[in-house]
Amino acid sequence: MRALVMTAPSQGPDRTEVRDVAAPRPGAGEVTIDVAHAGINFIDVMARRGDTGYASWPFAPGKEVAGTVREVGAGVTSLAAGQRVAALLPGAGGLAEVAVAPAALTVPVPDEVPSAVAAAAPLMLATALLLLTDAARFAPGETVLVHSASGGVGGAVAQLVPALGGGRLVGTVGRADKIPAALKSGYDAAVAREGDLAEAVRAATGDGVDVVLDPLGTALLDADLEVINPSGRVVLFGNAGGGQAAALPGLDRLRAGNVAIGGFSISALAVTAPERVAVALRRVLGLVAEGRLDVPVTEIGSLAEAPAAHQLLADGRGTGKYVARIIAADS
Ligand SMILES: NC(=O)c1ccc[n+]([C@@H]2O[C@H](COP(=O)([O-])OP(=O)(O)OC[C@H]3O[C@@H](n4cnc5c(N)ncnc54)[C@H](OP(=O)(O)O)[C@@H]3O)[C@@H](O)[C@H]2O)c1
Structure with a gap:
């Protein structure tokens, strides 16, 4: 699969590349997700510039995704392959064709919510x-x-x-x-x-x-x-x-x-009280589905364009929310 990889700390996009890597498999309590869209966040930039505690190298950025469940790990009964979901990824790696997420931080996406908007829900x-x-x-x-x-x-x-x-x-x-x-x-x-x-x-x-x-x-x-x-x-x-x-x-x-x-x-709450993050994620997706929350996003067309979006945020030139399309959107 293709994934965005940051090879070393940098203030610019020069050390970020799209690589072919092995697709992850889910461990116990985890799912893998075929990623349709992934959110771009300032935390990716903090990792890229080498802020303490945000990355180990090489680093695969991306903390929030929307897509479909590809495979469920041992003990996961609440989710099934093919289901539309959004997930927060404590270990990052969301700017990739396949991501791995704890089932506890993965929630179903209502039909009314477009994938690009769902990808902005788990973190933002x-x-x-x-x-x-x-x-x-x-x-x-x-x-x-x-x-x-x-x-x-x-x-x-x-x-x-x-x-x-x-x-x-x-x-x-x-x-x-x-x-x-x-x-x-x-x-x-x-x-x-x-x-x-x-x-x-x-x-x-x-x-x-x-x-x-x-x-x-x-x-x-x-x-x-x-x-x-x-x-x-x-x-x-x-x-x-x-x-x-x-x-x-x-x-x-x-x-x-x-x-x-x-x-x-x-990120800390996802470790200490993941159920509170999941409740919040369900609630914001519900508000979008009911038409009570309108979330404009700027969609960028591919993984290869993500480093430029990271640079916009790094320079303080971004406005609003950027979401990368990874594979053909499911809605
Ligand atoms: N604690 C959490 O759980 C959590 C979760 C998500 C995000 N965050 C934080 O929330 C903030 C917003 O995140 P976001 O992903 O939505 O990003 P964003 O607001 O789209 O972009 C980051 C913004 O930070 C401001 N900024 C201030 N000093 C900066 C500097 N030295 N370099 C670059 N930008 C600087 C800029 O806006 P202005 O110039 O207008 O100030 C810039 O546009 C970030 O600081 C992020 O780390 C925290």
């Missing part, structure tokens, strides 16, 4: 849902601030807030030319991260915010704490800039602000 949509519901305990009517608002997860949060009862959405983006993309994906206001961010957010909200979803390490944590309302929740869920995160603020500051700072990692 499930993360956006779990950030809002589990990590931030979002309540309808609250104001949510999201950094990197015009990207994949940022856009998915904007789509999900209305489906969860509605609230005011404020996004930040790295460059002013991404503001229109954030507004198009559903943000009520979007600001570029330049100058006094806290002041810009306050001007945009007219008040503070109740929830902050922050994938930028600790770089903006001071600004997050400046704009958060009492009883607010800041969720740190990434480290896009790389490098060492700073120490978190002390107890006095948290008490004075009546604020909670939490962390979120879907």
Whole structure:
């Protein structure tokens, strides 16, 4: 089978190639999937650039897929060959014609959900849902601030807030030319991260915010704490800039602000509580099937085009969600 392989750490696409490799077979509790579409994610870029803990070399990227079950491993009774599924892949390897996934993180795809959209569900949509519901305990009517608002997860949060009862959405983006993309994906206001961010957010909200979803390490944590309302929740869920995160603020500051700072990692949750990831995945696919969640994706035509899409994300030039077509789409 053909698979995308990163041969060594790199800031560019030069060490990423399509290779012929042996197709995986499922172990106990696993399934293999004939991949129709695979999501492209920033975590692929973090692995490619050599961030600690994201890859061993050579590395096969791709954390989310949609396709059909090819083979089930020993002990798997909930899934059958030929079934349309979407899966989160803790070990990556999804940008390939065949992927292997734990059955616990593989769920059926409703007929109404196109394969390209289903491939954006296991990592991107499930993360956006779990950030809002589990990590931030979002309540309808609250104001949510999201950094990197015009990207994949940022856009998915904007789509999900209305489906969860509605609230005011404020996004930040790295460059002013991404503001229109954030507004198009559903943000009520979007600001570029330049100058006094806290002041810009306050001007945009007219008040503070109740929830902050922050994938930028600790770089903006001071600004997050400046704009958060009492009883607010800041969720740190990434480290896009790389490098060492700073120490978190002390107890006095948290008490004075009546604020909670939490962390979120879907990869960790897939290990510690896979059933919660599967429940979230079923829920987002259900919302899409019911027409309550509209997920625009940009489809790229082949595995060979994935390195260029990774580069768009690496350069901060991507907007929205990119999904690679691996084999002829089943819908
Ligand atoms: N914890 C989890 O479980 C989890 C799951 C999924 C994704 N994530 C995180 O969520 C974020 C969004 O992921 P995504 O896949 O949807 O990607 P994305 O938002 O489509 O692309 C990444 C964005 O990160 C921003 N960025 C900030 N500093 C950057 C830098 N030094 N280099 C490149 N980009 C930088 C850029 O947007 P701006 O310039 O507008 O800021 C860029 O567009 C990522 O940080 C990712 O690691 C975390």
